[in-house]
Amino acid sequence: MKILAFQGSPRLGGNTDLLLSAFLEGAGEAGAEVEKIHLYRLNFKPCLECGECDTTGECVIPDDFQKIYPKIDTADVIVVASPIFFYNVTSYTQAMVERAQARWVKKYVLKKPPTTGREKGAFF
Numbered sequence: 001m002k003i004l005a006f007q008g009s010p011r012l013g014g015n016t017d018l019l020l021s022a023f024l025e026g027a028g029e030a031g032a033e034v035e036k037i038h039l040y041r042l043n044f045k046p047c048l049e050c051g052e053c054d055t056t057g058e059c060v061i062p063d064d065f066q067k068i069y070p071k072i073d074t075a076d077v078i079v080v081a082s083p084i085f086f087y088n089v090t091s092y093t094q095a096m097v098e099r100a101q102a103r104w105v106k107k108y109v110l111k112k113p114p115t116t117g118r119e120k121g122a123f124f
């Protein structure tokens with residue numbers, strides 16, 4: 001099982017990061033392949049609602065999130081960990097959710113299979 005984990009706190013080694021690490025350590029010991037993504041280390045924009053993904057299911061914003069899409073496509077489980085900032089998840093966590101719009105469109109509107117051909121790893 002492949003677990004992709006998004007760490008949405010700007011503080012490396014902070015509460016969220018530590019809790020997520022503990023979870024991933026346990027999952028790793030149970031045999032899962034785990035990968036943690038520190039969202040604040042990526043250079044990426046929130047969704048621009050350009051509409052390009054409406055017909056293709058692919059996001060065209062040329063930033064670091066492009067290398068995240070294949071990881072989403074091949075994950076069996078996606079874990080999201082975020083501290084609360086003003087009664088919500090952090091802005092980078094929200095931006096990650098927005099950028100997943102392309103995959104939501106691909107699956108639910110266009111009804112296309114995932115890019116990598118694996119049906120598992122549904123995000124929503």
Ligand SMILES: Cc1cc2nc3c(=O)[nH]c(=O)nc-3n(C[C@H](O)[C@H](O)[C@H](O)COP(=O)(O)O)c2cc1C
Pocket residue numbers: 009010011014015016017083084085086087088
């Ligand atoms: C900008 C900002 C907004 C915050 N808003 C909330 C909030 O609405 N509710 C809350 O309980 N804590 C709030 N906090 C506190 C953080 O959630 C708390 O410090 C958390 O442990 C930080 O997680 P981390 O250690 O993983 O970075 C806020 C902190 C910051 C910096």
